Amino acid sequence: MILDNMWGNKSWGKAYVKQAVNDDYLRQQALTSLAKHTYKAEVMGGNLSGYLLNEYQKVHDALCHIPNGDVEDLWRRSTTALPSMFSNLCNDGPMLYIGLLALMNPSQVSVVQLAMLEQTATRLRYTFSFAKHIITIYPIELARLNNFYRLLDLKSKMKDGCMSYSPAAGSLGLSLEVRYESRVLNVSFNYPGAKSERDALKDVSFSIKAGQLVVIVGANGSGKSTILKLLTRYYDTTSGTVLIDGNPIQDYRIADLRSVTASLTQEHTLFPLSMSENIGIGSPSSVTNLDKIAQAAKLAGAQDVIKNFTDGYDTVLEPVKTAHLSYTGRGNEDLKKEYEKMEKTINVSGGEKQRLVASRTFMRMLSEDIKFVIVDEPSSALDPGGEYELFKQLREARKGRTMIFVTHRFAHLTKFADLILCMKGGSVIEMGTHQELLNHEGEYAHLYNVQAQAFT
Numbered sequence: 001m002i003l004d005n006m007w008g009n010k011s012w013g014k015a016y017v018k019q020a021v022n023d024d025y026l027r028q029q030a031l032t033s034l035a036k037h038t039y040k041a042e043v044m045g046g047n048l049s050g051y052l053l054n055e056y057q058k059v060h061d062a063l064c065h066i067p068n069g070d071v072e073d074l075w076r077r078s079t080t081a082l083p084s085m086f087s088n089l090c091n092d093g094p095m096l097y098i099g100l101l102a103l104m105n106p107s108q109v110s111v112v113q114l115a116m117l118e119q120t121a122t123r124l125r126y127t128f129s130f131a132k133h134i135i136t137i138y139p140i141e142l143a144r145l146n147n148f149y150r151l152l153d154l155k156s157k158m159k160d161g162c163m164s165y166s167p168a169a170g171s172l173g174l175s176l177e178v179r180y181e182s183r184v185l186n187v188s189f190n191y192p193g194a195k196s197e198r199d200a201l202k203d204v205s206f207s208i209k210a211g212q213l214v215v216i217v218g219a220n221g222s223g224k225s226t227i228l229k230l231l232t233r234y235y236d237t238t239s240g241t242v243l244i245d246g247n248p249i250q251d252y253r254i255a256d257l258r259s260v261t262a263s264l265t266q267e268h269t270l271f272p273l274s275m276s277e278n279i280g281i282g283s284p285s286s287v288t289n290l291d292k293i294a295q296a297a298k299l300a301g302a303q304d305v306i307k308n309f310t311d312g313y314d315t316v317l318e319p320v321k322t323a324h325l326s327y328t329g330r331g332n333e334d335l336k337k338e339y340e341k342m343e344k345t346i347n348v349s350g351g352e353k354q355r356l357v358a359s360r361t362f363m364r365m366l367s368e369d370i371k372f373v374i375v376d377e378p379s380s381a382l383d384p385g386g387e388y389e390l391f392k393q394l395r396e397a398r399k400g401r402t403m404i405f406v407t408h409r410f411a412h413l414t415k416f417a418d419l420i421l422c423m424k425g426g427s428v429i430e431m432g433t434h435q436e437l438l439n440h441e442g443e444y445a446h447l448y449n450v451q452a453q454a455f456t
């Protein structure tokens with residue numbers, strides 16, 4: 001009985017399954033999970049922390065600031081009996097004392113004294129209840145909230161620049177629509193803490209004019225993705241300079257650069273949010289614009305994926321854990337079935353996931369003032385027809401913006417490219433157009449012919 005009371009009230013030793021069904025609570029859990037490391041690149045790259053913090057604050061207010069924990073954790077905290085035993089003692093203790101006193105010496109205790117004592121005891125009980133909240137719940141809640149804010153306020157460790165990158169800041173006489181010009185001069189780079197002797201990039205130089213379509217090709221590990229990371233300032237060069245519109249990339253505010261960049265990489269992932277929010281978050285200011293979301297889904301070929309689910313755009317993907325099966329209930333088949341029914345997850349295939357993620361990038365391209373688009377192997381799970389269509393739509397949605405593709409399956413893309421960079425061992429070994437490089441009969445021609453043969 002005492003153990004039962006101390007360790008979680010009435011559930012001690014019993015088998016049970018519980019589920020949280022409150023929409024606000026579930027959204028709070030989903031938003032909290034976005035502070036995890038797995039989403040870091042996406043949250044940073046999409047400048048999403050402001051939007052997510054705002055959404056978190058809304059749901060936190062809607063829940064009247066109840067503690068943020070998983071369903072079992074919450075229940076235990078609200079029902080653990082030690083504090084309530086203590087507050088009961090406060091209530092009953094004085095009465096017990098007066099009762100004993102009255103038994104031993106009835107003449108010393110009046111009815112008024114009894115009433116006053118009871119009132120005092122009630123007040124004390126409230127005081128202890130409040131103290132219980134402050135002592136046990138509030139610090140935990142505060143720690144979780146702080147953690148959430150800290151994780152979402154993902155400040156880059158790099159020194160930020162102070163120059164804004166706004167449409168009026170163009171240089172080199174470029175038109176306002178196509179101003180994202182990159183020049184990489186004698187750049188070498190090695191990843192911080194990398195064990196390899198070899199630099200990831202070694203004395204690389206090239207120039208991309210605003211509005212060009214560039215394709216980077218080369219073997220695994222040749223440095224293709226690393227170039228994109230330097231051009232979007234996820235890292236600073238070890239030596240050499242990266243210029244954006246004629247200015248060193250370090251001079252610009254990082255958030256400004258991110259705000260004009262749309263990316264689609266293999267690291268992009270789905271969030272535990274609805275399909276529509278997963279797409280709409282590509283442009284937080286248009287997250288409720290369902291027409292635009294549908295247009296973005298269509299461009300990425302995701303509309304059929306969405307139609308497959310009864311709840312369509314409202315389907316919540318990779319939902320958070322909502323149910324709890326008690327330890328003692330694990331051997332109980334009926335309870336287990338009940339639990340599995342409650343905890344069923346929404347699964348999408350790898351290719352469907354890539355289409356949904358690509359919809360987010362299209363959303364960004366449709367709604368934001370994007371100057372630079374990077375695409376890094378976003379289609380490994382798509383069938384060849386799907387990949388061809390996705391690349392075609394991306395090319396067409398480009399509308400004069402600077403765009404860089406990194407892909408191994410480039411045969412249907414490079415003939416549209418203004419510039420191809422062919423990489424090997426961290427260096428750009430050839431650059432030019434498709435025809436120039438074919439005529440050169442070097443590494444690019446070799447890679448191209450290997451791909452072409454596979455389709456003849």
Ligand SMILES: Nc1ncnc2c1ncn2[C@@H]1O[C@H](COP(=O)(O)OP(=O)(O)OP(=O)(O)O)[C@@H](O)[C@H]1O
Pocket residue numbers: 191192193194195196200218219220221222223224225226227
């Ligand atoms: N975060 C990292 N830390 C340390 N080394 C890294 C990191 N990322 C990449 N590298 C190394 O840097 C080199 C270039 O990697 P990069 O990812 O740019 O190649 P890639 O050409 O894009 O390869 P793939 O075609 O396989 O995607 C490789 O030797 C790789 O092992």
